[in-house]
Amino acid sequence: MNTPSLTSVGLGKSFGSFVAVQGLDLKVEGAKCVGFLGPNGAGKTTTLKMFADMIFPSRGEAFINGISVRKDRKHALSHAGVLIESPEIYPSLSPTEALEMVAEIRGVPRGEQPRRIRSVLDEVKMLDWAHQKVGRFSKGMKQRIQIAAALVHDPEVLILDEPSTGLDPRGMAEVRAIVREQRKHGRLIFMSSHILSEVTDVCDEVALIDRGKLLFYDTLANVTARFSTGNAQVDAVFVRPLDPAQVTGTIAHLPGVKAVELLDPKRVRLGVPPGALEQAQVLEALVALRLGLVSFKESTGALEDVYMQQIARGD
Amino acid sequence: MAAPGVPAPTALGGLPSDEHQAFRLMRFQLRDYLRSRRFLLMIALTLAIAAIVTLVVAHFRGGLVSSPAAFYGSLWGGGVGVLIVFAGIIYGGDAIAGEFQNKTGYFLMGLPLKRGTIYQGKFLAAYLASVTAVVLYLAILLLNGIYYFGMNAFPWQLAASLLLALLYLGALLGTTFLFSSLFKTSAYAILVVAVLFLFGFSIAQVLVEDLVKIEPWFLLSYASPVIGNIFSNPYPSHISSGFGVTTYTATIPEAILIMIVYFALTTLAGYALFTREQFT
Numbered sequence: 001m002n003t004p005s006l007t008s009v010g011l012g013k014s015f016g017s018f019v020a021v022q023g024l025d026l027k028v029e030g031a032k033c034v035g036f037l038g039p040n041g042a043g044k045t046t047t048l049k050m051f052a053d054m055i056f057p058s059r060g061e062a063f064i065n066g067i068s069v070r071k072d073r074k075h076a077l078s079h080a081g082v083l084i085e086s087p088e089i090y091p092s093l094s095p096t097e098a099l100e101m102v103a104e105i106r107g108v109p110r111g112e113q114p115r116r117i118r119s120v121l122d123e124v125k126m127l128d129w130a131h132q133k134v135g136r137f138s139k140g141m142k143q144r145i146q147i148a149a150a151l152v153h154d155p156e157v158l159i160l161d162e163p164s165t166g167l168d169p170r171g172m173a174e175v176r177a178i179v180r181e182q183r184k185h186g187r188l189i190f191m192s193s194h195i196l197s198e199v200t201d202v203c204d205e206v207a208l209i210d211r212g213k214l215l216f217y218d219t220l221a222n223v224t225a226r227f228s229t230g231n232a233q234v235d236a237v238f239v240r241p242l243d244p245a246q247v248t249g250t251i252a253h254l255p256g257v258k259a260v261e262l263l264d265p266k267r268v269r270l271g272v273p274p275g276a277l278e279q280a281q282v283l284e285a286l287v288a289l290r291l292g293l294v295s296f297k298e299s300t301g302a303l304e305d306v307y308m309q310q311i312a313r314g315d
Numbered sequence: 316m317a318a319p320g321v322p323a324p325t326a327l328g329g330l331p332s333d334e335h336q337a338f339r340l341m342r343f344q345l346r347d348y349l350r351s352r353r354f355l356l357m358i359a360l361t362l363a364i365a366a367i368v369t370l371v372v373a374h375f376r377g378g379l380v381s382s383p384a385a386f387y388g389s390l391w392g393g394g395v396g397v398l399i400v401f402a403g404i405i406y407g408g409d410a411i412a413g414e415f416q417n418k419t420g421y422f423l424m425g426l427p428l429k430r431g432t433i434y435q436g437k438f439l440a441a442y443l444a445s446v447t448a449v450v451l452y453l454a455i456l457l458l459n460g461i462y463y464f465g466m467n468a469f470p471w472q473l474a475a476s477l478l479l480a481l482l483y484l485g486a487l488l489g490t491t492f493l494f495s496s497l498f499k500t501s502a503y504a505i506l507v508v509a510v511l512f513l514f515g516f517s518i519a520q521v522l523v524e525d526l527v528k529i530e531p532w533f534l535l536s537y538a539s540p541v542i543g544n545i546f547s548n549p550y551p552s553h554i555s556s557g558f559g560v561t562t563y564t565a566t567i568p569e570a571i572l573i574m575i576v577y578f579a580l581t582t583l584a585g586y587a588l589f590t591r592e593q594f595t
């Protein structure tokens with residue numbers, strides 16, 4: 001059993017004279033979730049479609065588990081579950097029939113099919129709809145069936161293109177929970193998203209793409225550390241509005257606090273050392289001030305800044 | 316990270332061969348066809364044609380029931396050709412284009428299938444769905460035949476003619492699949508295929524025969540009358556003239572060859588187009 005991997009070598013795609021993706025060299029490997037982050041139009045879908053052999057690269061090559069998808073799509077895709085661009089199932093089929101079709105084509109043994117299909121329908125919370133016609137389902141239900149279809153054969157690699165986009169807030173939360181759950185099964189998940197918080201919420205690592213170019217690929221922790229001048233950022237929320245003098249005076253001078261910014265009267269953002277021990281000291285010191293601290297958690301603000309900075313750089 | 320103790324996944328089972336996959340895809344596509352409105356439409360068309368034929372025979376009798384060969388030659392030969400054209404339009408017209416327009420192709424493309432396997436599976440499904448209409452029509456004609464001629468009056472040509480009709484169906488679906496592969500919008504694909512088969516071929520044939528005055532051996536519509544002609548004894552002469560017009564009739568080997576070549580060439584071309592098609 002090899003380590004699941006997705007690799008691209010000099011991968012590029014042009015539509016006419018427009019370059020949608022260029023020189024993409026990426027290797028993601030192992031059981032983890034990698035967020036493929038970038039604003040709308042960055043080239044995420046284009047890249048994922050090349051990994052699924054839906055469109056053909058203008059340059060370079062894409063591999064799943066070391067198998068070239070262009071040269072052998074059948075074997076390359078046998079290792080992967082794919083969900084790109086809200087596909088549709090033949091409308092007269094039920095989820096169970098659609099998943100049977102997938103299982104049959106993928107060669108899941110007949111004896112295991114019923115158990116496998118029930119299990120994935122359960123994972124996406126669609127067991128109650130197992131025998132209704134897919135054609136009448138809402139967008140969110142269809143999306144969950146599509147995720148189930150990508151999971152039927154217990155794939156090593158899961159390729160998801162903005163799986164929560166276009167759903168209502170509850171649908172988005174449900175889909176995120178499903179994806180997060182998938183990390184437990186030892187799969188490599190490669191999920192695109194234009195929403196930073198989704199990536200920080202669900203993934204371990206992030207690959208940032210903008211204007212068709214890969215800007216960086218690293219773990220979330222490293223990215224935050226790398227771009228935030230060595231400090232972590234923590235947002236502290238209080239029950240009462242703070243006195244600004246207290247912020248610049250007392251809080252700024254607590255041991256371990258490197259920087260303070262008043263976000264609104266009840267919230268401050270603190271620059272603190274990246275270590276957990278140091279952060280615990282800051283927390284204890286803040287509590288001791290008896291200012292009515294209600295929440296203290298690492299902010300994604302740093303990453304947000306990185307995201308905005310990196311993307312703005314191209315302008 | 317993988318939780319400790321959870322084994323890394325391995326793809327379940329072995330990948331089926333291309334042929335098995337095509338067959339399995341065909342089964343589910345066929346299931347969708349049989350539940351669809353287009354299936355009801357096709358059944359309705361078949362019943363309508365069969366009803367007209369039944370009434371016409373019952374009313375006029377005469378030459379139509381002079382012999383089993385005359386009966387099947389005109390009624391089976393005439394009706395099934397029309398039926399096959401409708402089946403081609405209804406099942407084949409948007410077979411490929413619809414995969415793009417309805418986005419079902421995006422679902423299939425995520426599966427470990429060669430593109431050619433998708434084409435094959437869809438072709439087989441359209442073929443079998445069309446065969447149900449042909450069989451239904453044949454059954455109704457046989458009931459008529461039994462009514463007029465009794466239980467023991469099935470001319471040997473009937474079996475041969477059925478095979479020719481199935482070959483014609485293959486050639487016609489091959490052609491509709493080729494046109495379907497040229498479009499990504501179902502309506503265009505259906506429109507073009509319908510115009511081509513309902514008018515295009517016949518107009519071209521008239522033009523070729525009357526104006527250019529050559530044998531239209533390159534038209535599928537020139538081959539299909541063999542389905543009825545095979546009942547004639549003697550077989551109609553290859554070239555006949557009258558009133559200054561020369562009419563050609565495809566011989567049996569010629570018709571078979573035309574249909575095989577149509578099937579082969581259009582399937583190769585459609586296949587080549589589809590395997591190069593991008594799901595943008």
Ligand SMILES: Nc1ncnc2c1ncn2[C@@H]1O[C@H](COP(=O)(O)OP(=O)(O)O)[C@@H](O)[C@H]1O
Pocket residue numbers: 015018020038039040041042043044045046047595
């Ligand atoms: N078929 C196409 N023809 C022309 N341009 C395209 C096509 N598909 C995508 N593009 C362009 O390529 C860029 C990247 O698109 P896409 O990969 O869909 O971005 P993302 O998924 O990151 O939002 C966009 O500018 C888009 O307009």
Ligand SMILES: [Mg+2]
Pocket residue numbers: 041044045046161162
């Ligand atoms: Mg996209």
